[in-house]
Amino acid sequence: MIFGIGLGRTGTRSLTKALRLMGLNAVHWDNVGAHVLDRWFDSELTLPSDLDAFIEGPFVRWWRAADRLYPNSLFILTTRDKSEWLDSVERWMGRWNPPIGDEWFNRRLFYWGTRRFHRELFSAAWDEHHE
Incomplete structure (x- = not known):
């Protein structure tokens, strides 16, 4: 699993598009935010099995939890001035x-x-x- 952990307004949508261009199933927080937010504290929180990348959202702040839930994940930090x-x-x-x-x-x-x-x-x- 790839997690985009840059704060909003740092190119997270561009990262999502780039990953899609590389053939990955990448989703941006805007597209699935409510689903994840509603289930964040649910012990059964899982992301769809066909998902390759989740960009922005709660994992930006809780990337360590994402690393425990999805061992060996890749984390990409987008940033700007x-x-x-x-x-x-x-x-x-x-x-x-x-x-x-x-x-x-x-x-x-x-x-x-x-x-x-x-x-x-x-x-x-x-x-x-x-x-």
């Missing part, structure tokens, strides 16, 4: 503030702990992820 990344995330999150209960509201809370952009919080998350 931190300041550019913060600006990109701010634009992306600022375009739309999902209502409470919406799937994207739940994803933002799960992934970031907030539904709104906070530069200091996201800067700290970047630093932690790249240690």
Whole structure:
């Protein structure tokens, strides 16, 4: 199994496309996020057996758990300049503030702990992820 563990806005969709061009069955978090999020704490969490790569999503933050669930996996970290990344995330999150209960509201809370952009919080998350 291949896991793309770069934060959103670091080329994760491009990585998904590249892996597909190489003939791999790769999915991006946007396509299966709700399925994984709903079952994340379920002890029976499994990814489809025909899947070669899962890009972004909860495994970005919990890649060690993914490594235990799927031994001998490959992990690809996509990245970009931190300041550019913060600006990109701010634009992306600022375009739309999902209502409470919406799937994207739940994803933002799960992934970031907030539904709104906070530069200091996201800067700290970047630093932690790249240690």
